[in-house]
Each structure stands twice: as C-alpha cells, then as structure tokens.
Amino acid sequence: xxxxxxxSYSYGGGELLRDVSLQLQPGSFHFLTGPSGAGKTTxxxxxxxxxxxxxxxxxxxxxxxxxxxxxxxxxxxRRIGVVHQDCRFLDHMTLAENVALPLMVSGRADESHxxxxxxxxTWVGLGSRMDALPPELSGGERQRAALARAVILSPDVVxxxxxxxxxxxxxxxxxxxxxxxxxxxxxxxxxxxHDLSLIRAAKSHVQARVLRISQRRLHLAGADL
Amino acid sequence: xxxxxxxxxxRRDTRxxxxxxxxxxxxxxxxxxxxxMAFLAVFALALSLAAGRLADRWASELAGAATLRINAPVxxxxxxxxxxxxxxxxxxxVASARALSAEExxxxxxPWFGPDLPLDTLPVPQLIEIIEGEPGLDTMGLRLRLAxxxxxxxxxxxxxxxxxxxxxxxxxxxxxxxxxxxxxxxxAAMITLAANASLAANAQIIEVLRQVGxxxxxxxxxxxxxxxxxxxxxxxxxxxxxxxxxxxxxxASDAGGFLxxxxxxxxxxxxxAVIPVLGAAVAFxxxxxxxxxxxxxxx
Numbered sequence: 025x026x027x028x029x030x031x032s033y034s035y036g037g038g039e040l041l042r043d044v045s046l047q048l049q050p051g052s053f054h055f056l057t058g059p060s061g062a063g064k065t066t067x068x069x070x071x072x073x074x075x076x077x078x079x080x081x082x083x084x085x086x087x088x089x090x091x092x093x094x095x096x097x098x099x100x101x102r103r104i105g106v107v108h109q110d111c112r113f114l115d116h117m118t119l120a121e122n123v124a125l126p127l128m129v130s131g132r133a134d135e136s137h138x139x140x141x142x143x144x145x146t147w148v149g150l151g152s153r154m155d156a157l158p159p160e161l162s163g164g165e166r167q168r169a170a171l172a173r174a175v176i177l178s179p180d181v182v183x184x185x186x187x188x189x190x191x192x193x194x195x196x197x198x199x200x201x202x203x204x205x206x207x208x209x210x211x212x213x214x215x216x217x218h219d220l221s222l223i224r225a226a227k228s229h230v231q232a233r234v235l236r237i238s239q240r241r242l243h244l245a246g247a248d249l
Numbered sequence: 250x251x252x253x254x255x256x257x258x259x260r261r262d263t264r265x266x267x268x269x270x271x272x273x274x275x276x277x278x279x280x281x282x283x284x285x286m287a288f289l290a291v292f293a294l295a296l297s298l299a300a301g302r303l304a305d306r307w308a309s310e311l312a313g314a315a316t317l318r319i320n321a322p323v324x325x326x327x328x329x330x331x332x333x334x335x336x337x338x339x340x341x342x343v344a345s346a347r348a349l350s351a352e353e354x355x356x357x358x359x360p361w362f363g364p365d366l367p368l369d370t371l372p373v374p375q376l377i378e379i380i381e382g383e384p385g386l387d388t389m390g391l392r393l394r395l396a397x398x399x400x401x402x403x404x405x406x407x408x409x410x411x412x413x414x415x416x417x418x419x420x421x422x423x424x425x426x427x428x429x430x431x432x433x434x435x436x437a438a439m440i441t442l443a444a445n446a447s448l449a450a451n452a453q454i455i456e457v458l459r460q461v462g463x464x465x466x467x468x469x470x471x472x473x474x475x476x477x478x479x480x481x482x483x484x485x486x487x488x489x490x491x492x493x494x495x496x497x498x499x500x501a502s503d504a505g506g507f508l509x510x511x512x513x514x515x516x517x518x519x520x521x522a523v524i525p526v527l528g529a530a531v532a533f534x535x536x537x538x539x540x541x542x543x544x545x546x547x548x
Contacts, residue, residue, distance in 0.1 A: 074460075094548055095464050102462035112457045116270045128265060129463035173461065 025050050025212055026071050026104075026181060031080030033066055040066050042240040044080070048181065048214060053207045053230050055223045056216040057245065058237035064216035065109070067237065068183045071214070072104045073097050085180070102130055105174030107184040111166040113158035119165075120145065120154040123173045130177060141176070148172045148202060164195035171202055181212040188222055196222055204230045268458060269471045275447040279476055282439040283483030283528050284490075290432045290524050291491025297425025298520070299511045304418030307411060314407065315386065317346075317377040321401030330375045333399045337379060340391055344382025348375060374401075436480075436528060437535040444476055444539040455547055469540035473533060480532030484525035492521055 026048040033041040040063045048054065048071070056064050069075040070082055073089045082089045084100055092100060113122045124141055127133045145151050148168040153161065161169065167187055174182055184203060188196030200222060207213045207230060217223065223234060234245035317337070321329045330348050337346035349357075351368050354376060358366055379386070388406045395402040448455070458468050495512050513520070 094544075095466075098459070098462050098464040101460065106460060108460075112453065112460070114268060114454055114457060117267060121267065125268070125458070126461040128268075129458060129461055129467050177462070 025085065027083045028070065028077075029081045029083075031070060031077045031082055033063075033070060033075060034078045039078075039240055041070075041237070041242075044242045046235070046242060048212050050180070050212055051207070051210050052212050053204075053232040054214045055226070055232055055234045055245075056214060056237065057218060057220065057223065057234060060218060062237040063240065064218075064237060065185050067242070068106070068185050068214065068216055071181075071183060072106055073100055098129075102126065102177050103179050103181065105177070105179040105182045107167070107170045107174045107182070107187045109186040109189050111170040113166070113169070115158050117157075118154065119150060119156045119158065119161065119169055122158060123169055123176060125173060126177045132177075144172050144176060149198070163190035164192070164198075167191055167195070167199055168202070171199065175206060175211070179211070181214070182206055184213070184215045186217055187215060188217065188219060197225065200226050201229075265467065265471055266474055268454065268468075269447075269451060269475055270454070273447060273450065275443040275450075276475075276479060278443045279440055279479040279532070280483040280486075282436060282443070283480040283532065284487035286432045286436040286439075287484035287487030287524050287528055288491040288494075290429055290528075291488055291495060291521050293425050293428035293432060294520060294524070295495050295512055297422050297429070298513060298517050300418050300421035300425060302514070304415050304422060307418060308415045313381045315379040315381065315388070316405045316407070317379060317395070318403045318405065319375040319377070319399070319401050320403060321374075323372070325401070326375050329399050329401050330377065333377055333395065333402050336391075336394055336398055337377070340386070340394070342381060342384055342386040344380045346377055346379045348377050374403075433527065433531055437531045440476060440480060440532045440535040441539045444472060444536040445543060447476075448472060448540060448543040452547060455544070459548075465541070465544045468544060469537060472540050473536045476536040477529050477533045481525050481529035484528030487528075488521050488524045491524075 026046075028044055028046040031041065031044045032039060044067065046067075056067060058064055066075060070077055071084070073082075073084070073092065076090055085103060087096070087100070089097075089100070114125070117125075120141060121128075123145060124133060127141075142151060142154070145154055148171055150165060150168055150172065153165060156165075158166065158169075167190065171182075171184070171187065174184075182203065187199050187203070191199065196219070203213050203215060204226065223232075226232060227234075236243050236245040317333055319326055319329050319333060334346055334348065337343050354373060355364070355366050355368050357376075358368075358373070386406070388404060392404050395404060455468055498512055
C-alpha cells in the first residue's frame with residue numbers, strides 16, 4: 025500500500041532520516057515512536073507526499089510519489105487521511121464545514137452527505153458541535169474533528185501525528201479507541217507518538233507493530249513495549 | 250474546451266467559495282481599482298469615439314470642397330470672377346461652382362467685424378465655393394490654368410489646414426485607445442498585486458486545502474471567482490458613474506466646438522457595457538495567472 029525503500033531525507037544540510045525501509049500493508053496498525061525531533065513527523069510527511077525523499081523510493085498504491093504531478097498528488101491525498109498534531113482548520117468555517125472539506129474539494133459534497141456527516145460527527149462525539157467555529161473548540165474536540173475530517177472520504181490509510189498530544193488521558197483513550205475502530209474497518213493506521221503508555225494501553229486491544237526512530241534510522245521496537 | 254473550463258471556473262459555488270475568507274483589504278482594493286479604472290475607461294472611450302467622429306467629419310466634409318479667392322482690384326473683380334467661373338465650368342471634377350453673395354461673405358466676416366460691415370468699402374476678395382465631383386479635382390492643373398487666365402485667383406483646396414486637423418483628430422483617437430490599453434494593463438497589475446497579497450495571506454488555508462486533497466484548479470478557482478466577480482461589480486459601478494459623468498457633459502453644439510461633442514452617439518452608447526466584461530476578463534486572467542504561479546511556489 026505504502027512502501028519506503030532505503031529512504032533518506034536531508035534538510036538544511038542535516039540528515040534527518042537515513043536508509044529507512046518500511047511497508048504499510050492493508051489493514052495493518054503501526055505505532056511510530058521516538059523522542060521529540062527524532063523524525064516521526066518527517067516520516068509521516070514522506071508517506072503522504074508533503075516532503076520528497078532526498079534519496080530512495082516511496083511508492084503509494086503502486087505509484088512512485090516522486091513522479092506524481094500536483095494533481096496526482098491531490099488524488100493521492102484523498103486516499104490518505106492525515107490527523108495533524110496542530111489540527112489545522114479554516115477558522116471562518118463551521119466544524120461541520122471543516123469536516124466536510126475533503127468532500128467539497130473532491131466534488132462529492134452533493135452526494136447527500138448531510139446524514140453521513142452527522143453520523144460521523146456523532147461517532148467522534150461532536151454531533152452537538154456541528155455549527156461551532158474551530159476557535160470555540162477544546163483541544164480534544166479539535167483532535168476528534170481532525171480525525172473525522174481525515175476519514176470522511178473513507179481513505180485506505182490514516183496517518184495520525186501525535187493525535188493525543190494536546191488532550192488528557194481519558195480523551196486520548198477515546199481517540200485511540202476511534203483509531204482502533206477504523207483499523208477494524210480495514211483501514212491501515214499509523215500513529216506517531218512519543219507517549220509509550222498510550223502504546224502499551226493500545227496493544228492489548230489491537231495487533232500493532234511498533235517502530236522506533238533513533239539515530240535517524242527506523243527500528244522495530246523491542247519487547248519492552 | 251477552454252470555454253467550458255472558463256464557465257466551470259466562473260460558475261458560482263457558494264460552498265467552494267467559502268474556503269476563501271470573505272473580507273480583507275484586497276476585496277476593497279479590487280473593487281476600488283476596477284471601479285476607478287472603469288470610470289476612466291468610459292472617458293477614454295468617449296474621447297476616442299468623439300475624436301474618431303471628428304476626424305471622419307473633418308475628412309469628409311472638407312475633402313469634397315475647395316475655395317477660390319479672387320484678389321483683384323475692385324474694378325476687375327467681377328470680370329475675373331466671371332472668368333474663373335467659366336474656367337471652373339470647363340474643368341473636369343468640378344460638380345458645381347458659385348460665387349458667394351455679398352451677404353454670405355459678410356456673414357463669414359461677422360464674427361470678427363460685426364454684422365454691419367460695409368463690404369463695398371473694404372478690399373475684401375470675392376470667394377467662389379467649389380464642390381468637387383467625379384473623377385476628382387486636379388488642383389495642380391487647375392492652378393496652372395487659373396494662373397494663366399485669372400491672375401488674381403488663389404485656389405485653396407483646404408488640404409493645408411485640413412490635414413493637420415484630421416491628423417490631430419486621429420492622434421486623439423489613438424491616444425484614447427492607448428489610454429484604454431494602459432487602463433487595462435494597470436488594472437491587471439493592481440489585481441495581480443491584490444491576488445498575490447490575498448494568496449500569500451491565505452497560505453495556511455491553501456496548505457489545509459492541499460492536505461485534504463484539493464487540486465490547484467479548485468484552490469485557484471475559489472480565488473479567481475472571488476476576484477473576477479469583485480472586479481465585475483466594481484467595473485459596473487465605475488461604468489455607471491462614468492456614463493453619468495458623460496451624460497452631464499454639455500450637449501454637442503457647433504458653438505461649443507470639439508469639447509461639447511465629447512460623448513457617445515447612437516449605437517456608441519452600447520460600447521461602455523463591454524467595459525465591465527473586459528474588466529472581469531482582465532481580473533480573471535490576472536488572478537488565474539497569479540494563482541497558478543503562487544500555487545507552484547507554495548508546492
């Protein structure tokens with residue numbers, strides 16, 4: 025589905041990732057961990073084409089990402105839902121409009137999406153906040169809204185970058201539960217997090233592969249997790 | 250295909266258009282610039298059309314006529330006038346020729362000397378009006394013949410002062426069109442600046458749209474529609490104000506000369522309706538080009 029072969033990435037003269045190889049199989053669940061600044065976000069960005077590898081090859085759904093033009097890249101991103109740590113929204117649009125944004129940009133906003141949207145927002149626990157503006161939302165609400173937006177097009181892959189970074193333990197468990205549910209629906213899920221307790225808690229509910237970035241390289245994490 | 254693309258881009262899509270925040274100084278700038286430029290374009294168009302009419306009128310009215318002046322002593326004037334008329338009657342290309350009456354000559358001089366001018370006491374030459382016909386007047390040949398047969402005759406075919414006037418009117422017309430082109434260029438430049446500012450100010454929004462799978466076409470379309478419609482509405486207001494200004498100008502009259510004829514006549518009144526459309530087209534092209542460039546930069 026997404027495959028990285030000997031990928032290295034450098035920026036500003038410094039190498040951030042070296043010789044990384046990774047295969048994300050359909051329906052798999054991955055945790056990506058490592059200390060802050062290790063390159064977790066960079067690796068996720070490489071997976072959905074926000075960054076291009078300095079060397080090596082990244083293929084998504086059989087296509088070499090480096091060869092895609094901007095239009096093809098846009099189509100690729102409709103198949104990969106991304107939850108950002110900072111949950112970027114359009115502040116002048118309501119929560120419902122923000123969540124429906126992928127439908128709008130892909131020309132599917134007319135497909136009687138109203139009911140589906142309400143159902144999705146209810147699933148993430150935001151059914152009553154549809155008309156709220158993003159600045160009115162709490163950290164947990166923003167994270168759940170970002171998750172709803174990431175999955176509204178029913179993507180094959182969901183990449184979540186520190187999705188529980190700004191929320192309390194209870195909310196982080198709720199978010200994890202949503203991501204595990206997505207995985208059970210057949211989605212490939214990758215979660216970048218430095219929170220090892222979250223990984224330990226999740227591992228009892230899902231068959232997950234834990235990968236650690238250290239010294240600019242990607243390793244399979246040990247049994248200590 | 251391109252026409253369909255343009256229609257798709259311009260079709261109002263209130264939901265898609267909402268991705269660009271509705272306010273900001275670029276909105277006011279676009280409205281003001283397109284309005285002001287349309288206002289100026291109306292006057293440039295009026296100037297150009299009026300100058301064109303003037304050039305045509307001067308060229309056609311004066312080209313078909315000539316004047317023969319008999320500068321002879323009073324006792325010979327009638328005989329030379331008669332001789333000149335005889336010559337003219339036999340000259341090919343002269344449709345008609347007639348000596349102006351004393352009253353007509355007095356009327357011509359009235360603006361300078363008043364209505365009670367005693368023409369007989371002054372050495373005023375006799376004027377003969379010549380109307381040209383087919384196959385056209387050979388002025389050189391006529392001058393030679395008149396020199397031989399009517400020594401006091403001086404032929405004025407008006408070309409000496411008609412040509413500079415017609416040239417001046419043509420130059421004015423050209424200036425009018427150049428002004429319209431400059432106005433279009435300035436509008437394009439200002440709207441490009443405004444679009445660039447808007448795109449830069451909304452870089453984060455563009456990033457979010459890209460992350461959720463928006464194509465450049467969708468993003469550019471939202472900006473293009475916004476700027477095109479704003480420019481159109483601004484230009485409509487500017488054109489209406491410009492036309493009101495033209496309507497308030499004095500009516501064309503002979504007494505007022507060229508300046509009072511600075512306006513639209515007949516079907517010309519339809520032409521200003523094209524200004525908002527052209528303004529919108531300029532805004533469309535400027536914003537589309539700016540958006541494509543900026544989106545490439547941001548990728």
